[in-house]
Amino acid sequence: xxxxxxxxxNLGRGVEKAVNANxxxxxxxxxxxxxxxxxxxxxxxxxxxxxxxxxSMQGEIDVLIxxxxxxxxxxxxxxxxxxxxxxxxxxxxxxxxxxxxxxxDKAAKAAGKIGIISCGWDPGMFSVNRLYATSxxxxxxxxxxWGRGVSQGHSDAIRRIEGVADARQYTVPVPEAVERVRAGxxxxxxTREKHTRECFVVAKEGADKAKIEEAIKTMPNYFADxxxxxxxxxxxxxDRDHAxxxxxxxxxxSGSTGDKKHVxxxxxxxxxxxxxxxxxxxxxxxxxYRMNKEGxxxxxxxxxxxxxxxxxxxxDEIRAHxx
Amino acid sequence: xxxxxxxxxNLGRGVEKAVNANxxxxxxxxxxxxxxxxxxxxxxxxxxxxxxxxxSMQGEIDVLIxxxxxxxxxxxxxxxxxxxxxxxxxxxxxxxxxxxxxxxDKAAKAAGKIGIISCGWDPGMFSVNRLYATSxxxxxxxxxxWGRGVSQGHSDAIRRIEGVADARQYTVPVPEAVERVRAGxxxxxxTREKHTRECFVVAKEGADKAKIEEAIKTMPNYFADxxxxxxxxxxxxxDRDHAxxxxxxxxxxSGSTGDKKHVxxxxxxxxxxxxxxxxxxxxxxxxxYRMNKEGxxxxxxxxxxxxxxxxxxxxDEIRAHxx
Numbered sequence: 001x002x003x004x005x006x007x008x009x010n011l012g013r014g015v016e017k018a019v020n021a022n023x024x025x026x027x028x029x030x031x032x033x034x035x036x037x038x039x040x041x042x043x044x045x046x047x048x049x050x051x052x053x054x055x056s057m058q059g060e061i062d063v064l065i066x067x068x069x070x071x072x073x074x075x076x077x078x079x080x081x082x083x084x085x086x087x088x089x090x091x092x093x094x095x096x097x098x099x100x101x102x103x104x105d106k107a108a109k110a111a112g113k114i115g116i117i118s119c120g121w122d123p124g125m126f127s128v129n130r131l132y133a134t135s136x137x138x139x140x141x142x143x144x145x146w147g148r149g150v151s152q153g154h155s156d157a158i159r160r161i162e163g164v165a166d167a168r169q170y171t172v173p174v175p176e177a178v179e180r181v182r183a184g185x186x187x188x189x190x191t192r193e194k195h196t197r198e199c200f201v202v203a204k205e206g207a208d209k210a211k212i213e214e215a216i217k218t219m220p221n222y223f224a225d226x227x228x229x230x231x232x233x234x235x236x237x238x239d240r241d242h243a244x245x246x247x248x249x250x251x252x253x254s255g256s257t258g259d260k261k262h263v264x265x266x267x268x269x270x271x272x273x274x275x276x277x278x279x280x281x282x283x284x285x286x287x288x289y290r291m292n293k294e295g296x297x298x299x300x301x302x303x304x305x306x307x308x309x310x311x312x313x314x315x316d317e318i319r320a321h322x323x
Numbered sequence: 324x325x326x327x328x329x330x331x332x333n334l335g336r337g338v339e340k341a342v343n344a345n346x347x348x349x350x351x352x353x354x355x356x357x358x359x360x361x362x363x364x365x366x367x368x369x370x371x372x373x374x375x376x377x378x379s380m381q382g383e384i385d386v387l388i389x390x391x392x393x394x395x396x397x398x399x400x401x402x403x404x405x406x407x408x409x410x411x412x413x414x415x416x417x418x419x420x421x422x423x424x425x426x427x428d429k430a431a432k433a434a435g436k437i438g439i440i441s442c443g444w445d446p447g448m449f450s451v452n453r454l455y456a457t458s459x460x461x462x463x464x465x466x467x468x469w470g471r472g473v474s475q476g477h478s479d480a481i482r483r484i485e486g487v488a489d490a491r492q493y494t495v496p497v498p499e500a501v502e503r504v505r506a507g508x509x510x511x512x513x514t515r516e517k518h519t520r521e522c523f524v525v526a527k528e529g530a531d532k533a534k535i536e537e538a539i540k541t542m543p544n545y546f547a548d549x550x551x552x553x554x555x556x557x558x559x560x561x562d563r564d565h566a567x568x569x570x571x572x573x574x575x576x577s578g579s580t581g582d583k584k585h586v587x588x589x590x591x592x593x594x595x596x597x598x599x600x601x602x603x604x605x606x607x608x609x610x611x612y613r614m615n616k617e618g619x620x621x622x623x624x625x626x627x628x629x630x631x632x633x634x635x636x637x638x639d640e641i642r643a644h645x646x
Contacts, residue, residue, distance in 0.1 A: 014580070264591055
């Protein structure tokens with residue numbers, strides 16, 4: 001299976017590592033909007049090419065994994081490349097999923113290609129677990145907790161504040177809330193009751209720390225609705241203690257069959273968010289390739305894909321070893 | 324969707340409750356090998372019929388849910404009824420799954436029907452979670468822990484010992500083993516290190532308790548390889564404290580992307596094993612019906628079924644609410 005990667009940020013590097021770890025996949029090229037000469041990749045002997053080369057590589061790539069941002073990149077890129085390639089993305093702007101699905105579906109169907117959208121762990125593995133649980137126990141409720149882990153969006157939001165040199169934001173589930181859900185209480189929880197936000201900030205020399213802290217804690221959408229702590233640290237402490245991008249969380253579904261309660265929990269503890277997301281994308285890229293070979297086309301999500309399509313093992317093998 | 328249930332033990336009753344909880348399903352009849360006049364079911368206005376009536380009800384039932392035992396019932400029943408109906412079972416004799424799959428596949432394909440085998444939570448939801456995890460992280464290992472919960476097979480084994488009036492056996496995961504796996508240690512664990520077995524026994528009057536305890540603890544396959552505790556209790560204590568059939572457990576997958584570790588955990592805490600298993604069977608019965616309407620036939624397992632088939636909600640709805 002010949003794979004192309006479009007975009008070489010944290011996620012692109014995670015996908016690259018995953019593709020190289022799967023014996024049935026071959027990385028053909030990494031595509032970039034930058035000058036390819038200035039982009040060094042981890043894979044030896046693999047070409048870095050300009051994104052414009054995708055205009056004429058249809059015969060050389062089975063699946064193109066698109067590693068762009070959800071705000072502006074993916075809404076434009078995924079439908080565009082679905083007209084020429086089987087594609088997959090990790091689009092996560094929830095409110096815009098219906099429009100994105102529609103656009104990718106139109107392009108992919110016209111081309112006879114598959115376009116998997118919104119793949120990763122949330123949306124992605126968390127989504128399938130929410131769906132499995134509610135399908136089994138229609139009388140129940142799903143709770144999603146994120147963390148402890150680095151939110152890149154929230155870290156970026158802090159970095160944009162005047163006087164901030166660098167920042168790292170951890171999203172942390174409130175242990176009491178998790179325990180109440182796990183106990184089957186089905187509590188009604190406010191935003192503040194579910195998660196806290198821990199911010200580690202390197203201030204620029206001479207910056208007004210009190211003002212920075214105030215700006216973070218009152219920032220609408222990002223922090224105002226949460227109990228937020230701000231800790232100022234040195235550049236050295238940031239580099240030493242906060243270099244990784246760990247993440248995780250859990251989907252806890254609390255449901256019942258009449259008077260009997262049942263709790264289903266799916267949880268992830270990830271050393272590297274982009275590497276795990278990249279691994280999920282690689283597995284679903286395999287599904288895109290195989291389903292397309294069978295004649296399927298159009299936009300798909302994790303809901304539409306049978307688990308057997310994700311593995312390189314045969315039906316006999318998975319029934320023998322995993323059933 | 325018109326549902327028939329074959330067999331009315333604990334599982335049959337669990338399926339009945341689940342079917343009645345799903346608005347898009349209608350229970351047509353419960354089928355039994357006993358005299359139907361002697362079988363009272365929970366559903367009002369639903370017929371109890373003799374199993375022989377299935378010879379001529381092809382037009383009245385969309386999916387037949389077969390609630391028999393794996394030892395002798397299902398190997399015979401599921402292929403037999405797959406020749407006339409979409410069927411689903413919870414066959415769990417692991418070593419015989421390939422043969423069972425083959426037999427059901429042949430019958431179902433010839434009839435243009437779907438036959439889902441080995442459905443429930445293990446095999447079933449645990450299986451899909453093992454497969455998802457290994458597909459995402461090929462470099463890793465799956466650990467399955469069962470319990471704390473009642474094993475009906477082990478309880479039955481104790482009941483067959485001379486002098487035993489009643490028994491209940493709980494399978495219990497060893498907390499230290501679970502913690503080591505959760506911590507990503509990938510330990511090699513013996514049978515004894517993974518689970519302990521707690522037995523509660525009502526002895527017949529005058530029975531030799533020491534002899535019963537010895538017979539339990541040395542029973543090959545069932546108990547000899549485990550640390551087993553035996554507690555003698557009264558009939559009243561049995562009825563008061565051990566009437567339920569709770570179960571659960573977890574699949575913990577510990578894998579890596581190079582130097583980064585990731586732990587995926589799926590766990591169940593079930594007040595009633597047969598009611599939860601019944602709920603899983605009902606959801607997959609929906610999938611059997613829908614896939615067959617689309618033209619699919621043959622034997623299937625949970626691996627072959629996309630999550631979207633399990634729910635009565637539309638694609639638009641699940642993308643809006645669960646993705």
